[in-house]
Amino acid sequence: MRARAAGMPRAVRVPRVLSIAGTDPSGGAGIQADLKSIAAMGGYGMAVVTALVAQNTRGVRAVHAPPAEFLRAQLDAVGDDVEIDAVKIGMLHSEPLVAVVDDWLARRGGDLVVLDPVMVATSGDRLLDHAAEAAIRALCMRVDLVTPNLPELAVLADEPVAGTWPDALAQALRFARSSGATVLVKGGHLGGDECPDAIVTPEGVAGEVSRPRIASTNTHGTGCSLSAAMATLGAAGRGWSDALARATDWLAGAIAAGAALAVGGGNGPVDHLHEIRPQLVPPAPPVSWTTQAWADVAPLRAAVDACSFVDGLRTGELDESVFAWYLRQDALYLSEYARVLARASALAPRSDEQVFWAEAAATAVAVESELHRARVGADAAAPAPATLAYTDHLHAATARGSYGEVVAALLPCFWLYADLGERFVLASHAGHPYRDWLSTYADPAFAASNRSAVEIAERAASEASASERERMSVAFARSMRHELAFFEAPVAAVSAATWPNEEMCGA
Template sequence: MAAIALTIAGSDSGGGAGIQADLKAMSALGVYGASVVTAVTAQNTQVVTAVHSIPQDVVAAQVAAVLADLDVRAIKIGMLATPEIIHTVADAIVVFDGPVVLDPVMVAKSGDPLLADQAVQTLRDILLPRATVLTPNLPEAARLLGWQSAGSTEDMILQGMELCGFGAQSVLMKGGHSSGETCHDILVDASGVIAETKAPRRNTKNTHGTGCTLSSAIAAGLAKGLPLTEAVAQAHEYLQGAIAQADNLEIGQGHGPVHHFYRVWPA
């Protein structure tokens, strides 16, 4: 029987992030992906030109339909543009008792905002307590806390532990926005560091959808029954390979996507 994961997120018309990236990552890792669309965006590798939030009742109906029929083993939550959608999703997944990966999507790679300012506190207060693992980059973690972005490994650990104080079981602090030749991700819980991953920082602009891809890959591992540390390690290895092959795709003129299917068809 196939392992099933559900992604609840926005749609990216350019295909590199959001629902599209989530389903590609899940498929590449051998997991059947179901989806709930929370917003439709008009975007490409350069810009987001429009965002349309899906009506709350339609979002709730999608979640209910999937959970009523499919044996979902893990849920990944991405773009939730408004406080109302956040409340809707939180209510809709009450019946689900499996692991939840929460990726607090706030800004597109192009720099365009994807989360309203008034929704940040709602996300923190309503959904963080449901997260098995929260996966913020450094600016997202800082915005959730109202702090300055972490400038050191010690700051990353401190902010991750502080976010656990809002109810998340664990936090994967992603170091992609830090400086230096090495990208350092740190998985923490309320007691401290659980695991760390490091990778050389690659000189590429084609990193559109990296956050979506990583969180979905973690959800895929959890859907397969992997322990969290193994799911994170598998997802990290997969994403690094996808980034390494990203330049070969030559998609768009801006921040192109990573190569989700590099193990299946080399570009």
């Protein structure tokens, strides 16, 4: 006689579910799938091994079944210590193993038992001999729920495989009446766009669900997973029809999410934990605006490093006349740059930011008068096209009145130079002709100013609208392109002899 009436499971807070099944080292089926399914349904899973199976997503390679005595030892070890709320039975490799499980269940009594009769391979081949098949049929009389696929239902009923859904329901009803077990009929082997499933008791169809068929090859272990989920939900107090709706809804999502696991080259597994995976693996924190902006201009930064002017600064081999041309243009640039810094101070929403930009403006003027004039004197020069283009870009940013856009446009003149100074001063030496220039941008005070500018830009981005952040990104990238052009101009100008020589400066 069976343990309890079908559809009347016992409710517990955390279902303790024992899986009795074979293994799958690739993790998608067997005990491994059962334990994941039990956990996904809120239960505590345990496992007794009936067979060690060498398989993966492509197929089974070998099966090793431990002696029946060892199976009994495993069952007794768990049963003597743990209160079991439900038992899910999967692969039982031979008649002696079926007999051990049948006898163990009979001695215990009162267990809620779900049987997934693993009898027919996906290829259609029978997996058990006639003696084992007969033993499985007898075992069905002791369990609460049987979950065969259609070929397995045909073996249990000793009839041809049902070709239609009405035929499958009728076949399940005949077997339910002969065995006394409730049958979960699965229509996945049928064609069509829908996948029906139903609970059939000796009294008839108790519940039916149908879902659109999912186009996926991630179906490895679906039978194991569904039966383990049903056992867990039954132990939690759900009736079989309610459990079927919940379990099939979960399994459909698991199949759909399975491809993202990228496991194996054959029929991949389902994602048993798809409902809770976002909690297990929280999304990466959003990348800060400054980090993304700096990363986005990596090709421009690489081009700056590679240009002959900057490389010559690093090695000290840059021609003095080229550097002098650069300094004269830089002095013109800094004069306009200081005006934009002052405009940033006027737009800044906080007093500390207002002070920062005002002090930066004063420093820009000081650098112009000290560093530049010390090398090239007070000779004047006309602004080159690259200089005008850069300063026009900065003034255009201020004209739009967006504080974040102005800050983003100003930032490369801090960040790029701090980066170059920090890296290049290490390569310089006491006799390096441009060590004073490199040291200015490697100075700890300038590094601190750069960090402040980056922090202010990040704060401005966090408070800006999406459209303003986009304009900030555009302004930052454009300034970086102007920096590259500004570094490329001196060599081109001197090489083409398009600038006045030292004697003609200011003429």
